[in-house]
Amino acid sequence: MEILIVISLFVLVWLNYMLYNGDYIAPAFVFSFAFLISVCDMVLNLNIWKTSLSVNTVLVVVGGVIVFSICTFVVHTFYTLLRSKRLVLQSLTEKRIPNYIRCKKWKLLLSILFQLICLVFVIKYVLSTTAKYGTDGSLSSAISMYQYLSKFTTLDMSFPLVITYSYILVSTSGYIWGYIILNNYCYYKKKNILVILNFIISFSSNFLTGSRGNSIQMLVALIVVYVCMMKQKRVSQVKNFKIIIKIFAIIICILFSFEFIAGLMGRDDSLGLFQYISVYLGAPIKNLDSFLEEYKKTSSIWGFNTFFMQIQWITSKMELNIPITAINVDMQYINGYNLGNVFTAFKSYISDFGYIGVVTCTGVMAIIIQVLYEKTKVIKMRTKYLKLNIDCTKLIYGHLFVAMAFSFFSNKFYEAFTITFAEKIFFWIVLAWFIEKDNIHNEITI
Numbered sequence: 001m002e003i004l005i006v007i008s009l010f011v012l013v014w015l016n017y018m019l020y021n022g023d024y025i026a027p028a029f030v031f032s033f034a035f036l037i038s039v040c041d042m043v044l045n046l047n048i049w050k051t052s053l054s055v056n057t058v059l060v061v062v063g064g065v066i067v068f069s070i071c072t073f074v075v076h077t078f079y080t081l082l083r084s085k086r087l088v089l090q091s092l093t094e095k096r097i098p099n100y101i102r103c104k105k106w107k108l109l110l111s112i113l114f115q116l117i118c119l120v121f122v123i124k125y126v127l128s129t130t131a132k133y134g135t136d137g138s139l140s141s142a143i144s145m146y147q148y149l150s151k152f153t154t155l156d157m158s159f160p161l162v163i164t165y166s167y168i169l170v171s172t173s174g175y176i177w178g179y180i181i182l183n184n185y186c187y188y189k190k191k192n193i194l195v196i197l198n199f200i201i202s203f204s205s206n207f208l209t210g211s212r213g214n215s216i217q218m219l220v221a222l223i224v225v226y227v228c229m230m231k232q233k234r235v236s237q238v239k240n241f242k243i244i245i246k247i248f249a250i251i252i253c254i255l256f257s258f259e260f261i262a263g264l265m266g267r268d269d270s271l272g273l274f275q276y277i278s279v280y281l282g283a284p285i286k287n288l289d290s291f292l293e294e295y296k297k298t299s300s301i302w303g304f305n306t307f308f309m310q311i312q313w314i315t316s317k318m319e320l321n322i323p324i325t326a327i328n329v330d331m332q333y334i335n336g337y338n339l340g341n342v343f344t345a346f347k348s349y350i351s352d353f354g355y356i357g358v359v360t361c362t363g364v365m366a367i368i369i370q371v372l373y374e375k376t377k378v379i380k381m382r383t384k385y386l387k388l389n390i391d392c393t394k395l396i397y398g399h400l401f402v403a404m405a406f407s408f409f410s411n412k413f414y415e416a417f418t419i420t421f422a423e424k425i426f427f428w429i430v431l432a433w434f435i436e437k438d439n440i441h442n443e444i445t446i
Helices: 004-018 028-048 055-086 105-133 140-154 161-188 195-209 213-232 238-265 273-280 282-294 307-316 342-353 355-375 390-406 419-439
Strands: none
Touching: 004 028, 028 055, 028 161, 028 273, 028 282, 028 355, 028 390, 055 282, 055 342, 055 355, 105 161, 105 195, 105 390, 140 195, 140 282, 161 213, 161 390, 161 419, 195 213, 213 390, 238 342, 273 282, 273 390, 282 342, 342 390, 355 390
């Protein structure tokens, strides 16, 4: 079974690479490649865990990747034909570049001041809220406790309203600062130290609530945006290969930093490095395998696991009689080895809808992400009143791209569609307008 799943996924990765002409940020290629890496890591661990893989798991994983690949290719074909009819492809071949994004110094300094003040209040709140739960008074202990209480209990750990929205603005503004850095460096080879400082503060702010995921998501999303920009520059295949090498180097650094960051945030970092990485890569596949061995449909509420975030939000707002549960389940162990507490996205789909859920939920995800990707090629962030050089469409794609790519880990994609995500987009547009309103007359030319 292990050889079969590896070979099947390798063939699907190769087919997707060929179908999209080597486009390594095409959703189908990334989705299949991510599962291939996850499965390879799991296979390397099977002897250590003293276990094997079932036929059901092979069929679910390979079948899910096939469904995703077919749906994205159908959408891609439709958009290719649509562009041909509308002669939009002509505009894609024009050698134009985006405008240089100018940022006034006083705006950048004001943003730095606002972010620092907000983070001071967040730190105070995290320290005061967790003090009664047995922390040692240090910030790392408080962050670790806050993260645990948020994910493994039903306690309300939300900040006061003003701090909440200020923190959302701070923690998500990094997407805008990162976009400006990439745009100005990619096309004009220029840097602005104040923009970089704004990005660093925003990027670091996510760690204050014990979440590495948001910062990693921001970083990977911006890598995707960077690749989109390089594709628009029509870089050579040689340069494309160099970009791939750089991306892999960054991803490897992220993986190797997991254990170190866990220690700083007060999490358990006692596992060896390979075991620690495997908890995030291969273990979710094995956890799915264990789930399928004892599978029986248990969800009494339609879509409760797949649309958990949306249902919990509706419950809190409409006071429905639906029990609130913790975000994460208990850690899974096999033969004494820690396998984490995630089961890939397929577990949620199957829990709610049975095996047909793998087809429907994966298919819908594929259609959404591929439509968005096709739009990033030609659609710019324009409103009826504004023309912004900051292309928020790319940021939205980058954000959801990460959620889609991490389907081998958990149900990140459907969890992404929350009121917080809508607030992020709103803040992106507001911040982009604030930065660019003095230069709003400039046209976007790509």
